Amino acid sequence: MYAEERQQAILHKARLDGRVDVVVLAEDLTVTTETIRRDLTALERAGLVRRVHGGAIPVERLGFEPALAVRDQSMTAEKERIVKAALAEVPQEGAIIIDAGTTTGRLASALPADRELTVVVNAPALAAQLVARPNLTVLMLGGRIRGRTLAAVDEWALAPLSQLCVDVAFLATNGVSVARGLTTPDLAEAAVKRAMIGAARRTVLLADHTKVGNDCMARFGGLDDVDLFLTDSGLDEETAADFGAAGVRVVRA
DSSP states (O other): OOHHHHHHHHHHHHHHHSOEEHHHHHHHHTSOHHHHHHHHHHHHHTTSEEEETTEEEEGGGGTOOOOHHHHHTSSHHHHHHHHHHHHTTSOSEEEEEEOSSHHHHHHHHHOOTTOEEEEEESOHHHHHHHTTOTTEEEEEOOSEEOTTTOOEESHHHHHHHTTOOEEEEEEOOSEEETTTEEEESOHHHHHHHHHHHHHEEEEEEEOOGGGBTOOOSEEEEOGGGOSEEEEOTTSOHHHHHHHHHTTOOEEEO
């Protein structure tokens, strides 16, 4: 197992269990404790875990949230596959919402040039990117810009969403589980995501498998709010079946 694969496995276990232990990880992965400590140091430098005595805790459990630039460098191949699957859900014409996020941002970059669409976004970077496309009408939601995610939040973002009716909302999330539904660390961002769901006829969730089983503080939707969950093949069949039993159609790209 390469170091990157091992670190992804460690991160997944940390998010699933709430913490990881150095000695247990070394035994499970058949490596030395020194190797595990180096892996945890790399994950901490990437802003994904916080070291504690004997192990580490995922930052989400501590109320932290990795910066956008850090998250954009994680699970890149998986995100590209999710985006390819998401393109099949983009209508030929009409209106869509693209939520702020790293996977949704990649979707914005990949929108086909042959679609006449109105695209509603809450990230200034996405608006600046899309406005150059002659086939698109771009609507930018206003509000306070969160430094951590560069997303517009608060009332100036919520008010316009209450007046919209779009075909599809492509949503990002920090966490999704059968027990808790859709969650994110920030209350203001959760409110905007909830309003996006309310403004759309269909909701498509874009989230790689490391988000599964991760419950953050602010809940913004249940599984019954999701029409389609697009993830990657890293999600095991048993967990995918659990989501299916809860009424969510899951596609593993």
